[in-house]
Amino acid sequence: MRNAVAAEWVKLRSIRSTWLCLAGGVVVSVLGAVALGGAAAMEQPAVQATEPAVSVMLFSQYASITLAVLAVTTEYASGTIRPTLQAVPVRGRMLAAKSIVVAPVLFATGVLGGAVAALCAYLVLLAPVFPAPAVLDPAEAAADLLGLGVFHALIGVLAVGVSTALRGSAGALAALFMVTLGLPLLLVMTGGAVALEVSLRLPTFAGMAFLESTDNLTGGPLPYPPGEGLAWLAAWTALALAAGHAVLRRRDA
Incomplete structure (x- = not known):
């Protein structure tokens, strides 16, 4: 496992897209926090400086998702997944190594x-x-x-699982966009009570509940505590990894 993690770290840091995604996430966070903070300052008696930084995770998460997707799909696109699996034939170990490398990078x-x-x-x-x-x-x-940090780490590992299952950058990014934003918005727009309850427990809303963000798409605080939000986010991440592992074991490189 130590050698597998070391190899994944070398691959991740040697890809230019990794640094572009990290820089893009910081830029989006700064610009979004300044914009949201300015809007909040016009309506509230005082603004905690980290509140707009938390709220902008709705957009900055896609930099983390893109980094995690490319960490997997570039190997399938270039064919380097074959020597990777020859070097680490236990496929679950390879998937775990990628997750172990992606998570702390995105946390930091x-x-x-x-x-x-x-x-x-x-x-x-x-x-x-x-x-x-x-x-x-x-x-x-x-x-x-x-x-x-915890939110970005978990959403990144979730993206690793989805990317491993789908193997293509376009398909993985489209699926992750729908799961994190498209589907929750569609369910909210239906106005149905059941649809709203489902949407509030999808990864993005679960992350907002975990971060106690009140500046969210529902117009108020989410109706369950931060601990439950973290549990839902962790559950979706585990499900994505399980799906990725199942596909990885059954299909050829």
Whole structure:
């Protein structure tokens, strides 16, 4: 396992798309946090600087998803999946190694990107044009940033599982977009009580509940606690990995 993880780390850091995705996620986080923070400052008496950084995860998650997808599908596109599986013939070990490498990279990026976004939002909101002052509570900020890291790590591992099952970049990205945003929005738009309950437990809304984000598509706090949100997100991640492992074991490279 140690050798498999080392090999996956070399592959991940040597691909240019990895660094482009990480940089893109930070840029989206900063721009989104500044925009959402400015809008919130016009309506609220005070704004915790990490709140807009948390809310923008709705968009920044796609940088993490893209990184995780390309970590899998580029090997199928180039044919290098064959020597990978020759070197690591236990396929579950290869999938675990990819997940072990992707998760901490995205965790660190989620924490650091969120910190940079929160700091930028805090500095912008100090401008006299905004009536609401910026607040930066250290304990709340630390909890928010750690939560962001966990969310990005889990959504990335979920993307690894889906990509392993589908094997193509276009198909994996389309499926993940539908699961994380398209399907939840469609279910919310139906207006049905059952459809709404289902949508609120899909990965994106589960992540919002875990992060206690009130600036979400429902217009208010989600109707279940953060712990349940984390449980739903972890369950979807485990299901995606199980599906990826099942396909990986039954199909040729």
